[in-house]
Amino acid sequence: MIDVKHLKKSFGNHVVLDDISEHIYPGEKVVVIGPSGSGKSTFLRCLNLLETPTAGTITFEGKVITDPKSDIDKIRQHMGMVFQHFNLFPNMTIRKNITLAPVRTGLMKQDEADETAIALLKRVDLLDKADAYPAQLSGGQKQRIAIVRALAMKPKVMLFDEPTSALDPEMVGEVLDVMKELAQEGMTMVVVTHEMGFAREVGSRVLFMDGGHVLEQNEPHAFFANPQNERTKLFLSKVL
């Protein structure tokens, strides 16, 4: 589904991603873990070109998105993204947050988008917040809204950039529950996270990144039970 070949990204002289090649298959739940500064967020942000790769190609469903001639707006309509800091639009109600993109991109008519928004809000149990503004919501509620805002575009893949890192501990669960549900429905997901429990339970593959490289990857059971790489062992011993 997403094919990454020889991806490189550097900011000035600082190399963040060094020759990464990876393939994400439909229905996979890829969990990316690693210490901070390892390049895992940059890797994720390259997938929908929020960061422009320095070199290498990324192909999404046969379209080379790193090609300057590709219509990145069209491609992004099929790739949902959830951010660490939610990035809800504070000047709009929740309803408008959800319906803006489907209507403006021509995916839905306004009434259709409104219905979709209501269905999605019911699903995350936040229907009563439809006409509230983001400032009135808790962090966990904001992140659940951010997830359904991305889902309203009916994406084929969802990218999560540390979706629970900015949350109070007691709110992490409600967001992870929504993500688990999404995973069960078969959504293709790429998740950068520090939630090892989530990685173990939901992930179909775990990537460990450090220093701009994917040092180790495996299905989660084997990955956590029997890490091979020294750096992975050290990391896991600190976080588990």
Added chain:
Amino acid sequence: MNLAQLYETLTAAGNLSGWQEMYVNFYKAWFLNDRWIQYFKGLLTTIEVTVIALIIGVALGVVVAVIRTAHDQQRLGRRNPVLGIINALCKIYVTIIRGTPMMVQLLIMGFVIFKSSRNFTLVGALSLGINSGAYVAEIIRGGLMSLDPGQMEAGRSLGLGYFDTMRFIVIPQAFKAILPSLGNEFITLLKDTSLISVIGGKEIVYFAQAIITKTYEAMYPYIIVAIMYLIMVLIFTWLQGKLERRLRESDRR
């Protein structure tokens, strides 16, 4: 005894006390020959010039700010050369306007560029608008740049284009953030309209000076002018406060 009779009696009597002289001078500056009408004629021109300059200033400011920001936010390696040239022109415009005094710009516009024009008021409004545009552009650019880049990213990640994201997400939020500085700029603009009297624009100061040449007494006309400006600024500040409170609606918790 009404005001006019009092004035007649006092000027006929001569040898006035301090208070009486104050009254006579004020009467000459305001009531005599219905001079107050002239102040209001000037006030009307002031408002007209402010509105025209405001429209020009905001239009220019928005265009320049959007060009400058769009240029600075281009993806690396995908720089548009046409945008580069327009951006350079915008930079020159802002530099020249901010680097020279308002008064000098007015004199150049009035006596060099439009020296054959008799419509001093319109030339004045145009100069003020062009001047204001440069400051408004920098204020708007500051607002656009100060917004959390995550907002732009969130809009783009949903598949919205650059201009849609600007229009629905970035600009409304930036507008709220820059409203105080924008209000400040508008107040400056309103007060700067007094400068167009130097190229013959017939606003309040122009009429006040005309009255002074007849009465040989400067204090009251100028104080009247000052009070009129103060009242206008107070009204504007009040309106701005109302607008700010309305825009804060989405901040309520």
